[in-house]
Amino acid sequence: MSFRTSTQYVEDVSPGSGALPPRAWYASSDAKALCLGGSWRFRLSDTADAEDDSFAAPGYDAGGWAQVSVPGHWVLQGHGSPVxxxxxxxxxxxxPRVPTENPTGDHLRLFDLPGDWPEDGGTVLRFDGVESCARVWLNGTDLGEFKGSRLPHEFAVGHLLKPGGNVLAVRVHQWSAGSYLEDQDQWWLPGIFRDVTLLHRPAGGVLDFFVHASYDHTTGAGTLRVDSDVDGRVTVPDLGIDVAAGEPVTVPVEPWSAETPRLYDGVLATGGERVxxxxxxxxxxxxxGLIRVNGRPVLFKGVNRHEWHPERGRALDLATMREDVLLMKRHNINAVRTSHYPPHPAFLGLCDELGLWVIDECDLETHGFTEQGWRDNPVDDDRWTPALLDRAxxxxxxxxxxxxxxIWSLGNEAGTGRGLTAMAEWIHGRDPSRLLHYEGDPGCRxxxxxxxxxxxxxxxERIGRRLDGGTHKRRQLPFVLCEFGHAMGNGPGGLADYQQLFEAHERLQGGFVWEWIDHGIAHPELGYAYGGDFGEELHDGNFVCDGLLFPDRRPSPGLTEYKKVIEPVGISGDGTDGTVRVTNKYDFADLSALAFSWTYEVEGEVVDSGTLTVPALAPGASADLGLPEPPPGAPAGEALWTVRAVLAADTPWAPKDHVVAWGQIPAAQRRTPYVAAAARPVARDGVITLGPGVFDARTGALRAVGDVGVCGLRLDVWRATTDNDDGAAWQSGLRYGLLWRKLGLHRMRHRLDAVEVSEDALTVRTRVAPAARETALSAVYRWTSDGDRLRLAVATVPEGDWTVPLPRLGIRFGLPxxxxxxxxxxxxxEAYPDTKAASAVGRWRSTVEDMQTPYVRPQENGARIEVRWAELGGLRVEGDPAFWxxxxxxxxxxxxxxTHRTDLLSGGTVWVNLDHGQHGIGSQSCGPAPLPRYHLKAEPAEFSFVFSVSATPTVSATPNAG
Known part of the structure; x- marks a missing residue:
């Protein structure tokens, strides 16, 4: 083999050579299988042509090579760096050219066949995922090469196997022509990252089969036909089915849906195999004009899911995949889009078993061609069409x-062109039983x-009302937001507002939040690393950390919010008539699998509880149910009902009593805290004493409340900007984080104008303004006391031309x-104006540490909303109105x-913010900014707090609701 031809396949636009035609994947049969994962010998070269092919020959001494785990990525195992x-x-x-500097990993695996391995020669070697281009040898014979990183490839190898000492050699190139088709907003991670398996194919065994299982909702019957490339019989014991392959049979069945994932176990038996x-x-x-399953419209409450593990990258094991599906189900998610490639096949088996709608997306994205106006885009170049069809x-x-x-998806962000049309035509011809999706085709051709x-x-909303225009075909089609609610850092905001639109307009069939998990890479010094932390010359920073799960798979507040927003049972009431309305928001299931209960709570403490009898409402139905009378002798104070819907029995995805939905209904209003201005301020020795308050006589600054020291109390308008505050560089709308910094709100200066002592009050007048600007806020602090408690009334008035909202408005101070x-x-x-659906009113306990939300890139976090009173550090604070x-x-x-969590070092002071208002969060790291109703306008405001020494210390740090 010449030097040139040894690597010319890397830049060949064809999908490869030598691989067998694609076929159905199944988990197991009674045929033999040998997993070839584990420790492989490994050598990394800087270029594709740095080494010859002699390593593939039997007898090659690779004893000096390193070792890597397969499945795995070599850049996550100490060889090179991710990008x-x-x-x-x-x-x-x-x-289709790629650089000469092309990291290339040579992999070697020696293996013996089990003693009972059949000798009939019918064996294939299967690769489920290799990034991005591989060439394969077995026992010195060149089997061929392939591209399509997230797709399976098989080679016939039975004639090459030996009982012992088999040598499997795989050369993997990081870059290839295939890389142009895989620009998918993720880490570039070369390696053999999915399973490598030796599969015996017995004589007469199944090569390929297609299960056609339809359901007629008008008759309740299912029709089954299993097409097979070899003769065989299909049996389904639970349905009494025993027919020849290819023969249709119709019987009464229970249908499959994401809510009721009924699966029937069957067998396809041929002369040589039982599948x-x-x-x-x-x-x-x-x-x-609607997507219907089993005759009913569906509403997708979905997420986009990249495959990810913080140590192993895209090399996921079955336990991790199952954890993902269980977490989705437990958070009311019913759908997943496999962005932007087919997942590990075992993941789809879990979706079948546990119940998720799936948009299965092809391994295709050419997003980088936007930089040149889509010129030379492979999707519109006939030379690449065979590769596109191979991927489909x-x-x-x-x-x-x-x-x-x-639903099948053609891919993502690949422009438009003849190649996509060819893919669509092939898929429709091969499988007309499913629908076809692609976002980047505005005409929906x-x-x-x-x-x-x-x-x-x-x-x-315009689209929901069919006022959006577009082509005639587009106007007739259902609408899906394949990406929305960009879950980057604190957020996403506005999910509840989207869901209200989805539920209000039939054409809107839901959406998929971007995305499931932060792609932080575990790092010994940084905690989790993101783009740029490995010295990449081009990178997009922490844009890769935009998930509803933190990298360690802990749910973020965004996932908790999403669970509440999309809960399948509506529980509502205004407290005026003693009733609660329960609405079934499932598409298929009634409410018979749920149990309902109520608690009556006063000031966050449970006073009484009981069960609520709810009929097995059909999908879409509602019932108004009476709540009991408040218990006699209940204490006075703010009261509410909390109604919960929980699982009535264990399910495969959650245990009995798992909370599916909840709602709160007011019963008695809050009493506003009141402090009579009875105490007189006393000035002596440079301090002013007012009730329990001690102030600096010169500045009017609060120094203590009783024996609790206080420092730095002042008006505060700044927050550490969130990813959504900062917005994305390509956003055309106002990016508030940048505007706030331009205005100088991160460097406000406080000018003392007056300290005034009257008969019953201490008044401090200040002006708060950014350097280099003339805009300002006047702030007046008026302190009064009844002798035991201290009341602060704050009045602010904006000065100058405020054209942007404020990040926050309130006071901050330090406790020792x-x-x-x-x-x-x-x-x-945590909760903010447009992320508060999941915030339940109750009596809660935490530690200061646990109040922090561990976003991979630190930013504003941890605010608790609508707080009536709080106790910390020996201080009790009550607010009028309730505060953050x-x-x-x-x-x-x-x-x-x-820039990373490890940059945050605890000091000797606990800094407390009591906020009258917060600006909304939105989704502008990639989506829209906060809706106007969530803007914190710079306008006159008045709010007050009552300070006192805590009567008793907080003794528990366990999160708990009364």
């Missing part, structure tokens, strides 16, 4: 037997769904010590300056 870009190609754009079948009967159709076929053939897959990303609420925090208000987690509470062991400025 993150959102859409920029990290190499010169000159398709297990997991059959779900369901019919997907586009009818009357390998996805469809592998996954066609999964009932959870209801090649799709069955009108799909968009990050359309704002106003546009989504605080550990435990107790409060009555919203909780248990934040407490942390570092200043806002330190939080703002940090």
């Amino acid at each position: 993150y870009t959102n859409h920029l190609y990290p190499f010169p754009v000159d398709p 297990p079948l997991r059959i779900g009967f369901r019919t997907v159709a586009l009818s009357d 076929a390998r996805m469809v053939e592998r996954d066609k037997n999964h009932p959870s897959v209801v 090649d799709t069955d769904v009108y799909s968009r990303m990050y359309a704002d609420h106003a546009e989504v 010590a605080a550990d435990r925090v107790e409060w009555f208000g919203g909780g248990p987690g 509470l934040t407490a942390r062991r570092w200043t806002t400025e330190q939080l703002d300056a940090a």
Whole structure:
């Protein structure tokens, strides 16, 4: 083999050579299989041509090579470094050519066959995922090469195997022509990252089969036909089915849906093999302009899911995949878009078993060509069409037997062109039983769904009302937001507002939040690393950390919010008539699987509880149910009913009593805290004493409340900007974080204008303004006391031309010590104006540490909403009106300056913010800014707090609701 031809396949636009045609994937049969994962010998070269092919020959001495784990990525195992870009190609754009500097990993695996391995020669070698281009040898014979990183490839190898000493050699190139098709907003991670398996194919065994299992909702019957490339019989014992392959049979069945994932176990038996079948009967159709499954419209409450593990990258094991599905189900998620490639096939088996709608997306994205106006885009270049069709076929053939897959997606952000049309035509011809999706085609020429990303609420409403224009075909199609609610850092905001639109307009069939998990890479010094932390010359920073899960799979507040927003049972009431309205928001299931209960709570403490009898409402139905009378002798104070819907029995995805939905209904209003101005301020020895308050006589600054020291109390308008505050560079709208910094709100200066002592009050007048600007806020602090408690009334008035909203408005101060925090208000987690649906009013306890939300890039976090009172550090605070509470062991400025969690070092002071208002969060890291109703306008404001020494210390740090 010449030097040139040894690597010319890397830049060949063809999908490869030598691989067998694609076929259906199944987990197991009674045929033999040998997993070739584990420790492999490994050698890394800087270029594709740095080494010859002699390593593939039997007898080659690789004893001096390193070792890597397969499945795995070599850059996560100490060999080279990962690279993150959102859409920029990290190499010169000159398709199909790639750089000479092309990291290339040679892999070697020696293996023996089990003693009972059949000798008939019918064995294939299967690769489920290799990034980005591989060439394979077995026992010195060149089997061929392939591209399509997230797709399976098989080679016939039975004639080459020996009982012992088999040598499997794989050369993997980081860059190839295939890389131009895989620009998918993720880490570039080369390696053999999915399973490598030796599969015996017995004589007469199944090569490929297609399960057709439809459901007629008008008759309740299912029709089954299993097409096989060899003769065989299909049996389904639970249905009494025993027919020849290819023969249809119709019987009464229970249909499959994401809510009721009924699977029937069957077997396809041929002369040489028994293949297990997991059959779900369901019919997907586009009818009357809507996506219908089993005759009913569906509402997707979905997420986009990249495959990710903070140590192993995209090399996921079955336990991690199951954890993902369980977390989705437990958070009311019913759908997943496999962005932007087919997942590990076992994941789809879990979706079948546990119940999730799936949009299965092809391994295709050419986003980087936007930098040159889509010039030379492979999707519109006929030379690349065979590769595109190969990718479509390998996805469809592998996954066609999964009932959870209801929609095929052509790919993502690849422009438009003849190649996509060819893919669409092939998929429709091969599998007309499913619909077709692609977001980047505004005319919907090649799709069955009108799909968009990050359309704002106003546009989504216009689309729902069919006022959006576009082509005639587009106007007739259902609408799906394939990406919305960008979950980067604190947020996303506005999810509840989107859901209200989805539920109000039939054409809007839901959406998929971007995305499931932060792609932080575990790092010994940084905690979790993101783009730029590995010295990449091009990177997109922490844009890769935009998930509803933190990298360690702990749910973020965004996931808790999403669970509440999309809960399948509506529980509501205004407290005026003693009733609660319960609404079934499922598409298919009634409410018979749920149990309902109520608690009556006063000041956050449970006073009484009981069960609520709710009929098994059909989907879409509602019932108004009476609540009991408040218990006699209940204490006075703010009271409410909390009604919960929980699982009545264990399910495969959650235990009995798992909370599915909840709602709160007011019963008695809050009493506003009152402090009579009875105490007189006393000035002596440089201090002013007013009730329990001690002030600096010169500045009027509060120094203590009783024996609790206080420092730095002042008006505060700044917050450490969130990713959504800062927005994305390409955003056309106002990016508030940048505007706030331009205005100088992060460097406000406080001028003391007057300290006034009257008969019953201490008044401090100040002006708060940024350097270099003439805009300001006048702030008047008026202190009064009844002798035991201290009241602060704050009045602010904006001065000058304020053209932007404020980040926050309130006071902040420092306490010398605080550990435990107790409060009555919203909780248990953080909430902001447009992320507060999941905040329940109760009596909550936490530590200062646990009040912090560990976003990978530090930013504003941890605020508790609608707090009536709080106790921490020996101090009790009551607010009028209720306030936002934040407490942390570092200043806002330190939080703002940090780039990783490890930059935040606890100091000796706990800094407390009591906020009258907060600006909304929005989704502008990629989506829309906060809706106007969530803007914190710079306008006159008045608010007050009552301070006193805590009567008793907080003794528990366990989060708890009364």
